[in-house]
Amino acid sequence: ARAARRTLQGGRCYVFDAGLINRLLFDDIHAIGSTYVGRIRETSVFDVLEEKLLSQAALDANVVRDATVKLGVGGSSPMNHVVRIVAVQVTRLIRCAPAKARPARGSATWW
Secondary structure: OHHHHHOOOOOOEEEEOOOOOOHHHHHHHHHOOOEEEEOOOOOOOEEEEEEOOOOHHHHHOOEEEEEEEEEOOOOOOOOOOOEEEEEEOOOOOOOOOOOOOOOOOOOOOOO
16 A cells, blocks of 8 residues: 555546555545545444435436445544445346456457
8 A cells, every 4th residue: 555655646546445445545545636436345434424315316226325424433543534435235246257368369269
């Protein structure tokens, strides 16, 4: 995360996975005028500041929650900015087939 913090640039959108939880990094991203998107852990602690009313389109897309929150409360140091949490109900697991080896260079067959 330290290396990432040194290379941040404004006007970007950074993407992370639930394994990366670094409030200082997220605060830095926000401070330079960039945004970030990612999954949070189910055990994440936050205070809800506002629950948004879900539209029919959101409900049809399996959105179950849209809220503005303060992340990192309840004994941990909170972020210095608010974040939006959009929770989606996943109804089925999609398994991807293992990647196939690429054909040799010059081969006419690609899949």
